[in-house]
Amino acid sequence: MVNPPKEQELLNALYCAEQSTNAALIESAVSGLAIYYAVTKQFLTAAPFWRRGAELLIKGTARDSCELATYLHNMAAMCLIPAGLHDEARATLKRSKELYELYFGSDAKPMSEVDELLHEIAT
Numbered sequence: 001m002v003n004p005p006k007e008q009e010l011l012n013a014l015y016c017a018e019q020s021t022n023a024a025l026i027e028s029a030v031s032g033l034a035i036y037y038a039v040t041k042q043f044l045t046a047a048p049f050w051r052r053g054a055e056l057l058i059k060g061t062a063r064d065s066c067e068l069a070t071y072l073h074n075m076a077a078m079c080l081i082p083a084g085l086h087d088e089a090r091a092t093l094k095r096s097k098e099l100y101e102l103y104f105g106s107d108a109k110p111m112s113e114v115d116e117l118l119h120e121i122a123t
Helices: 007-020 023-039 043-060 066-083 086-104 109-122
Strands: none
Touching: 007 023, 023 043, 023 066, 043 066, 066 086, 066 109, 086 109
C-alpha cells in the first residue's frame, strides 16, 4: 500500500511546477493540494486551490466546457459547502448547472445532484 503524499511534498511539487512554468504540472499540483486539503477536512485552506484549479481549467479547456461544469460541481460539494462558504457555493453550483444544461439538458442526473445541493444550502 502506498502512503498518501504529505502536505509539504505537495507544496514542494507546486513550487517546482511553478518554477518550470509547465501548465500541466501546475494544474496537477494545484489539484493535488485541493484534494489533500478537502480529504483532511481543511476546507478553508482547500478553497483557494480549488479556485485556482478552476481558473487553470478554464485556460486549458474553455469557459463553457463540460469538464468545468463537473469541476465546479465537485468544488462546491467537496470544499465550499463543508467550508460554510454557501454564497460562493451557490454561485458555483448555478454556473455548473448552466453548463450541465448546455451538454445534458434539464433531466440529467448531474442536474438533479446540483439541485439537491442548492436545496441543501438554502435551508
